Amino acid sequence: MWKRFRSNMGAMIGVVMLVAVIVIALIAPLLFPDGPWQMVQRPFLAPFAVDGLPLGTDTLGRNVAAQLAYGAQVSLLVGLVSTLVALLIGVPLGALAGFYGGYADEGAMRFTEFFQTIPNFALAIVLVAIFEPTLFSITLAIAIVSWPPVARLVRAEVMSVRAREFVDAARLAGLSKPRILIQQVLPNTVSPIIVMASLMVATAILLESSLSFLGLGDPNAMSWGYMIGAARTVIRTSWWLSFFPGIAIVITVLALNLIGEGLNDAFNPHLSRKGKA
Amino acid sequence: MKYLKLKATTFLIAASLASPLAAQEAGGRLDIVVQPEPPGLMLGLIQNGPTQLVAGDIYESLLRYDSDLNPMPSLAKSWDISEDGLTYTFQLTEGVKWHDGEPFTADDVVFSADVFLRETHARLRASLAYVESITAPDPMTVVFKLKEPFGPFINAFENGTMPIVPKHIYEGTDFANNPANATPIGTGPFKFDEWVKGSHIHLVKNEDYYVDGLPYLDEVFYRVIPDAAARAVAFETGEVDVLPGGSVENWDIPRLAEMDGVCVTEKGWEFLAPLSWMWLNNREGPTANEKFRQAVMYAMDREFMKDVVWNGYGKVATGPIASSTNFYSDDVTIYDHNPDKAKELLAEMGYDGEPVSILPLPYGETWQRWAEAVRQNLSEVGINVEIDSADVAGWNEKTSQWDYDMAFTYLYQYGDPALGVSRNYTADRIKKGSPWNNVEGYENPSLDEKWAAAATMVTPEEREAAYLEIQKEIVDDVPVAWMQELTFPTIYRCNVNDLVTTAIGINDGPRNAWIEK
Numbered sequence: 001m002w003k004r005f006r007s008n009m010g011a012m013i014g015v016v017m018l019v020a021v022i023v024i025a026l027i028a029p030l031l032f033p034d035g036p037w038q039m040v041q042r043p044f045l046a047p048f049a050v051d052g053l054p055l056g057t058d059t060l061g062r063n064v065a066a067q068l069a070y071g072a073q074v075s076l077l078v079g080l081v082s083t084l085v086a087l088l089i090g091v092p093l094g095a096l097a098g099f100y101g102g103y104a105d106e107g108a109m110r111f112t113e114f115f116q117t118i119p120n121f122a123l124a125i126v127l128v129a130i131f132e133p134t135l136f137s138i139t140l141a142i143a144i145v146s147w148p149p150v151a152r153l154v155r156a157e158v159m160s161v162r163a164r165e166f167v168d169a170a171r172l173a174g175l176s177k178p179r180i181l182i183q184q185v186l187p188n189t190v191s192p193i194i195v196m197a198s199l200m201v202a203t204a205i206l207l208e209s210s211l212s213f214l215g216l217g218d219p220n221a222m223s224w225g226y227m228i229g230a231a232r233t234v235i236r237t238s239w240w241l242s243f244f245p246g247i248a249i250v251i252t253v254l255a256l257n258l259i260g261e262g263l264n265d266a267f268n269p270h271l272s273r274k275g276k277a
Numbered sequence: 278m279k280y281l282k283l284k285a286t287t288f289l290i291a292a293s294l295a296s297p298l299a300a301q302e303a304g305g306r307l308d309i310v311v312q313p314e315p316p317g318l319m320l321g322l323i324q325n326g327p328t329q330l331v332a333g334d335i336y337e338s339l340l341r342y343d344s345d346l347n348p349m350p351s352l353a354k355s356w357d358i359s360e361d362g363l364t365y366t367f368q369l370t371e372g373v374k375w376h377d378g379e380p381f382t383a384d385d386v387v388f389s390a391d392v393f394l395r396e397t398h399a400r401l402r403a404s405l406a407y408v409e410s411i412t413a414p415d416p417m418t419v420v421f422k423l424k425e426p427f428g429p430f431i432n433a434f435e436n437g438t439m440p441i442v443p444k445h446i447y448e449g450t451d452f453a454n455n456p457a458n459a460t461p462i463g464t465g466p467f468k469f470d471e472w473v474k475g476s477h478i479h480l481v482k483n484e485d486y487y488v489d490g491l492p493y494l495d496e497v498f499y500r501v502i503p504d505a506a507a508r509a510v511a512f513e514t515g516e517v518d519v520l521p522g523g524s525v526e527n528w529d530i531p532r533l534a535e536m537d538g539v540c541v542t543e544k545g546w547e548f549l550a551p552l553s554w555m556w557l558n559n560r561e562g563p564t565a566n567e568k569f570r571q572a573v574m575y576a577m578d579r580e581f582m583k584d585v586v587w588n589g590y591g592k593v594a595t596g597p598i599a600s601s602t603n604f605y606s607d608d609v610t611i612y613d614h615n616p617d618k619a620k621e622l623l624a625e626m627g628y629d630g631e632p633v634s635i636l637p638l639p640y641g642e643t644w645q646r647w648a649e650a651v652r653q654n655l656s657e658v659g660i661n662v663e664i665d666s667a668d669v670a671g672w673n674e675k676t677s678q679w680d681y682d683m684a685f686t687y688l689y690q691y692g693d694p695a696l697g698v699s700r701n702y703t704a705d706r707i708k709k710g711s712p713w714n715n716v717e718g719y720e721n722p723s724l725d726e727k728w729a730a731a732a733t734m735v736t737p738e739e740r741e742a743a744y745l746e747i748q749k750e751i752v753d754d755v756p757v758a759w760m761q762e763l764t765f766p767t768i769y770r771c772n773v774n775d776l777v778t779t780a781i782g783i784n785d786g787p788r789n790a791w792i793e794k
Binding site: 037038039043059060061129132133215219220230233234236237 | 526528532581585586637642645646648649650652653656663664665666667668
């Protein structure tokens, strides 16, 4: 499987880009020990106008490069944690619904639909506005709006796996139902979940950026969406303030999508070969 | 040689006197942005910014004020304040007619101040509480008798504070629902012509205006353009001639100001004198400690913030009174940017790193950036700061319920400390539920007495001395962190002359304005 993934050009480019972003996020405090809010120079300096400020300064004279690096931390953190939380809600709920069926299924699915009928972004805005924007509330809000598709996917996978012969065999061997679900069924649904999770991280990063853009970001955390939102009003005079964070979002989201595609192809070689033919 | 020099000087004086008179040209139209569209134009009923801007040309009061807040004649040609400060006598200007042709008399003034505005104008009502009687001994004289001396009373005759309304139209009617409110009748230099909702308000020259030759302009259009960027574009393309303060975003100002033939002025806000500060919660947390509050003042580079956040517009505040307000003094402790001093003070008080929050004013990007700059300055001296966030309703709730550590705000001063300053510092103004009173919870009984005494002193000299003492003392206590005097620059084409000549700027600007062709 790894071999198949490795031979996928797009996926490997994605990995390289993502690793780069992660490394930048990790070493941000080493590169810019003063943090992203430090006012270092005159405001509105264009890229390369002054040595040591390759991406220029923003409306308050803060280093755009430092902001980008610290923004990577926030984006990745929110993306990963909110996806993890969404999986923690979605996987058990979907698994129970799919495995037990009946009332459990009905109840879980109606509950899921309740969330699916409200547009993701609108719900996220409402939640953040109610809780007051902090990194915690934003991550939670994104998790809350993104678990329903996970639940539905897991349910469908579990339902199909449950009907396989090895499950019948396990049942005949006298294994208890929870044990069958956890030991036999769930491990066989992992691959689509991984693919979905990688794409969810990308969506979560976009959601966080959109919230920050609208001024609903954590005012104490530097994020790419905040940078674009703050630069929106000066876009005619200082293009670089919105351009660079925009590029950063594009790169990260693209990388995650490429990886997701690659994983999908690697897990489902039949589909991928069909696709190429 | 001496003779020649003298002659030359005389000539120069003569020329400087003559040239503005000779150059004034009559005619033309002025297009001014009004933002947002006013809810109505009856100035006696509504006194919000846009209404004052437009209706300031239609209605007038007894006095106008120059940029040093000295009274100038308007509907009153002269005035006299008795020795004891209790009797204000106004001689009215002759030959004044309402826009419908009726003559203007002292009865209109008595009706406006004593009946109409007492019912409709909350801010004036507070000042009228000092008034015992308003009478008209003859048709050209009005006398205000006060119960006790009230120094700031001379500032109450400004157009937005005491607009004179026509008695013959409003007497005995339901003021708020009078159909005449839709077609305002005043004595001002311009008459109301039409109002196309969502588009423009059209005023035309009052041919019968009582000052010879005024106004110079034939007509004034107030244009309603809802989007800030569109307003900037309208100015760039020449569609409008004047952008009143606050009608475009701060960062657009330098770009527009650089255009050919465009002038910018910060004048015209002397009467309102908006002063911004951060409420510092005097009740609890680190901000309850005076040393901490002083440290905050020393930690901030307010000069930098003015230059960067406000594009250089405004003036760093030295204390509670704005420099254009009466009785201002800078003879107080000056808090310059001194991080070392701030650190010292923090060490003295034994600040333990307890986090404090800053609540920005939710009025857009500028205020957000301002809070970020303050946080950065404070964290540089070791104060642990977080920015809180709230919408307008949340900001009102948090400040009026005292649920904050530091919170940005700004308030108008209306020309006199007794009208717009003491309300934020005296103990009797500590009242939960309003974000405009003594929100910080500062209590200083000896100062309270001084504030009260200063308001009712008779001569300006006495008041000056009293307010100097107050300023010296309060600035050392730092009840709030004074940030800066805000100015909202007016942007206009340089060929529009004499537009901003008074303390209320373009609110009564078109009266004297003229266009150079």
